Amino acid sequence: MAAKIYTKKGDLGKTSLIGGTKVPKNHLRIETYGTVDELNSYIGLVNDLIEDTPSKIILKEIQDRLFTVGSSLACDPDKEPLMKIPDLKEDDVVLLENEIDRMNDVLPAMKHFILPGGHVAVSTTHVARCICRRAERLCVNMVEHELFVDPLVIKYINRLSDYLFVLARYIAHLLQVPEVVWKPRING
Numbered sequence: 001m002a003a004k005i006y007t008k009k010g011d012l013g014k015t016s017l018i019g020g021t022k023v024p025k026n027h028l029r030i031e032t033y034g035t036v037d038e039l040n041s042y043i044g045l046v047n048d049l050i051e052d053t054p055s056k057i058i059l060k061e062i063q064d065r066l067f068t069v070g071s072s073l074a075c076d077p078d079k080e081p082l083m084k085i086p087d088l089k090e091d092d093v094v095l096l097e098n099e100i101d102r103m104n105d106v107l108p109a110m111k112h113f114i115l116p117g118g119h120v121a122v123s124t125t126h127v128a129r130c131i132c133r134r135a136e137r138l139c140v141n142m143v144e145h146e147l148f149v150d151p152l153v154i155k156y157i158n159r160l161s162d163y164l165f166v167l168a169r170y171i172a173h174l175l176q177v178p179e180v181v182w183k184p185r186i187n188g
Contacts, residue, residue, distance in 0.1 A: 018071065019079030029147060032138040033073035036157075039135055040066040042128040046167075049121040052174055055167065058099055062160065065092050069153050073139075077148035088152050096159045103170040113182040114169070122172045129164035132157060 009015075014022045015030060023030060040063050047059040068088050116126030136157040142149045172179055 017076040018074045019076035021076040021079065028138070028142055028145060029073060032135065032142055032149075033070045035131065035135040035138055036066055036070045036073060039128060039131040040070070042124065042131055046121065046125050046128055049124055050171055050174075052171070055170070058095070061095065062163075065156065069156065072150055072153055088150065088156055090152065093152070093156050093159050096156070096163045100159075100163050100166045103166050107166070107169050107173055110169075115180040115182050116168070117180045118172055118177040119175050121175065122168050122177060125164055125168035125171060129161050129168065132161040132164055136161060 010025065013025050015025050016022050017029065043059055043063055043066070047056050047063075050056060050059075065088065072088065116123050136154065139149045139154045139157060143154070169179065
């Protein structure tokens with residue numbers, strides 16, 4: 001018989017961090033790593049919607065790194081976890097920067113703001129970018145509330161949102177979908 005997925009331990013609105021500390025399910029740390037999990041799910045959806053093999057490989061790497069980020073955020077920083085938690089490395093940020101540069105090399109220069117849209121894969125990538133920005137804001141909020149966040153996590157999430165923006169443009173380019181240029185209404 002398979003192990004049951006439910007434990008009933010969270011029925012009263014509490015959960016445990018890695019290290020055993022119990023916190024309310026609406027704790028800022030839980031909200032933050034929950035948002036990273038949401039981002040990871042959307043990146044999986046983006047990966048399912050695109051066909052570009054190099055991008056699919058990078059997206060799988062990103063999903064792996066987001067599990068690392070989530071693990072880091074789920075730890076009680078005052079307790080040493082019994083299990084070894086994977087760590088983020090500066091090379092993970094460099095990978096994103098290299099991919100941004102690779103995609104930008106084939107994209108036309110941006111001369112206007114663009115709106116999310118044109119194709120479901122493009123729009124979904126922009127949704128992932130927005131969730132990524134929310135995750136970044138939550139990480140910064142944690143720091144502002146004196147909750148430990150590895151500075152490399154914030155750097156990675158920041159660079160990831162840049163990557164997702166460029167990826168959305170790159171996907172549009174590969175699909176030969178015109179970018180939706182924002183044309184502001186000017187009352188005058």
